[in-house]
Amino acid sequence: MFTQFFNWRIGLAAIAIAIVSGSIFYSNYLAKKIAAEERLKIEQWVEAVKDISDSTVSPTNLSGKILVENNKDIPMIAVNEKDSIFESNNLDSLRIKNEPGYLGKKLKEFKLLHPPVSWTNPVNSLQKNRLYYGESALLKEVRYYPLIQLFIVALFIIITLIAINTRNKSTQNQVWAGMAKETAHQLGTPLSSLQGWVELLKDQPGNEKIAIEMIKDVDRLKLVSDRFGKIGSTPQLEEMNVIEQVETMMAYIKRRSTDKVSFAIDSFGATVILAKINAPLFDWVIENLLKNALDAMEGKGTINVSIKKETAQVLIDVTDTGKGISKQNITRVFKPGFTTKKRGWGLGLSLSKRIIEQYHQGELFVKNSESGKGTTFRVILKK
Structure with a gap:
């Protein structure tokens, strides 16, 4: 394309x-x-x-x-x-x-x-x-005629390029939505089977602990399937406590990190900050940002999330003390397929940006980054 x-x-x-x-x-x-x-x-x-x-x-x-x-x-x-x-x-x-x-x-x-x-x-x-x-x-x-014609031709090219770019983005969005829905559909069958096996395990003495852990994993897969299923459709936004949502995702990531990584949330004294979000998709964004921060620090450092309420919007900054992003890569981090990791598809940040900007009508961008010192991603939500 x-x-x-x-x-x-x-x-x-x-x-x-x-x-x-x-x-x-x-x-x-x-x-x-x-x-x-x-x-x-x-x-x-x-x-x-x-x-x-x-x-x-x-x-x-x-x-x-x-x-x-x-x-x-x-x-x-x-x-x-x-x-x-x-x-x-x-x-x-x-x-x-x-x-x-x-x-x-x-x-x-x-x-x-x-x-x-x-x-x-x-x-x-x-x-x-x-x-x-x-x-x-x-x-x-006669002397000014070429300038007028140049302007007309330039205008024609600009309109044509905008039309082509819009068409390509529309096609790309359709591909994204189709892949996401197909993924959700494919996960449905094994999930149903796994739920059945978990129920059998629960009924057998001595397997209670295994069943509990499997239930967590099945619930996790159900959440992932639900997230993919919402891509491409218009999600319902509800007024929810952003602090609570961030705390839940931070607790989830914290359990999967080492003791050398510290986590902190700064809500500037507030306990409730409301914003209209779709919880599964918003959680996906926060999870992606926290995972990227964790990967950037390579096992040790600090991840800080600040949540600030303003007159018409909510600002969420995810800051890490990792290796940072080079200047030439800052404009590329949200492009599909771009990644500096040895493993991964490079889709997390791209999907996160789409979720925030297309579904929540907000913004997601790199607020600042410095090589060797860390990076801050900013999410802006409407109140």
Whole structure:
């Protein structure tokens, strides 16, 4: 699935590059063509002015027509040899009237765009005039067209990638739910059989202790099956005491650890902190976090769970004094299949994050971690 998604991205990027590159080349070609035609119009306009200004030559109808009709869209400013403006055309008349420095600003702008068209005044041969001009609206549109198209293509790619990513996540969620439900279904048959055998053991003298321990294991398997069965469906949330739930799971993990590992809960003086949770799934999350903390300490250290009530949420921090998580792995710890252990599937934290964020509408993240000093995971629940 990842390879397919990666290939999709490469294909879309190639299409985008091809479209934008073609647009840029064609737009540059059009811009140069239009600029050449506009330069020709300006030169023709100057020739018409010279023809009309020359008192020794009778102006032709063609000159007048060029002067009147040849340039209706190219902004221009004419100056003498002292750079004094004596004529302007196709500029904002209101701004010329209301802004004294408007023509001067436009003149500086035009000087940067094109070299001027120069001509000698027919009346006074010593007077040299220059005509500076800008770009027509059409030329500006052609120049900006690739940027607009680039934006449209980028928007199209972003929407497509979001759609593909959403589809992949939906498919992945369906696979997760299907696997979980199938696991719960497969556990059902041996569980029923085990319950029957436990009942037989209870009836035989001398097997009471064995039966009690087997009942605990069967109950544990029933709990695991119940957890898997709830994945993929909408679990019912009930207002429960979070402190009590954490204490139960801590007691369970404590029985399976060594004496060199100490456990502590800090609820800041509170005995009851209520939050809407699904008990089996929430317990699964706490169990996963405590197991990870226990594994990270390699047999000795401290695990501390702090539970704090705030105005609209409950904060649960699980802190260990283990080996910590490297910076490059912090963003990967919740990805399915990622693990630094020699054994395990790397699914515990991924499932925990899904349970908290999708089913409880909360948050689960690495609050902080330092190599050799430990890690803190934070769970945020709504009150």
